[in-house]
Amino acid sequence: MEERLQKILSEWGVASRRQAEKMILEGRVHLNGQVVRLGQKANPECDEIEVDGVPLKPAYRPQSVYLLLHKPKGVVSTCSDPWKRSTVLDLLPASLRKGQGLHPIGRLDAESTGALLLTNDGGLTFGLTHPRHGIPKTYQVWVQGYPPESVLEAWRKGVILSGKKTLPAQVRALAKYPGSQTLLEVILKEGRNRQIRRVAEQLGYPVVNLHRTAIGPILLEPPEEPMLKPGTYRPLKDFELRFLQTQLNLTSVNVPADIEEHTL
Structure with missing residues (x-):
C-alpha cells in the first residue's frame, strides 16, 4: 500500500x-x-x-522501542545539538543510539528536568505531538514569591501568550518555603514553547525550577516503586502503552523491543 x-x-x-x-x-x-x-x-x-x-x-526495520527517561538538568531534548551540548540520546547505550531511530516525543527545555518519552514509533510521536491530543502532563514548579489565589485562578483560566490564550490548566500550591519560594503543581493539556516559564513570568512569579513528574499515568515515581533517577530510563509498561493507544485511537501500538531498565 x-x-x-x-x-x-x-x-x-x-x-x-x-x-x-x-x-x-x-x-x-x-x-x-x-x-x-x-x-x-x-x-x-x-x-x-x-x-x-x-x-x-x-x-x-528496527523493533519498536518505548522508553521513559528522567531527563537531568543541562541536557537538551534533541537528537543532536549544533553547540555540542549533551542530548538525551547521549544518555542511552550505543545499542539504542545507533540505527534505531530513537527520538524524544516533545521537549523539556535544557534547564528543566523530569519525564520524557523516547521512541522510534513515528506514528506514536505524530499522535502525541498533534494539538488535538491533549494528554495531561504534570509538573512540580518552584516559583519566586508567594502567588495569591487570585493569581493562581488567572493561571487556571488561561493567559494570553503571543496573542493566543492558553488552555485552562490545573494549578495548586503545594508548599511555601523560606526565601520566598512556592512549590506549585501544574497540570497542562498543551505544550507551547516554554509555556509554564512564560506564564509564571508574565504573572510576576518567575520559575526557579521546573520538573515534570508524569505524562498521563506514566510516572517517574510509581506507587510503591523507587523513583527513576536522573539520567536513567526504563521501558514503558503494558498498561502505559495501552493508555497511549486508547488516547490516540491507534489501531495498534507496535510490539516493543525487550529492553531492560537502566538505573544507577
Missing part, C-alpha cells in the same frame, strides 16, 4: 515525521533513483527507497 514517504520513514524508525520532512526537503531521500519531493507516496514493499544513499528494506 502506498503511503507518504515521511510517514514511512517515521514508522520505520528512521526519524520522527517532522525530521523526515526535513530530510526530504534537504534532498537526502531518493525513490527509485530520484530525489523525493515532500508529499510523495511510495510502497516500501516494491519501491526502492534510499536515505543518505542507504537502501530502506523491510528486513532492516
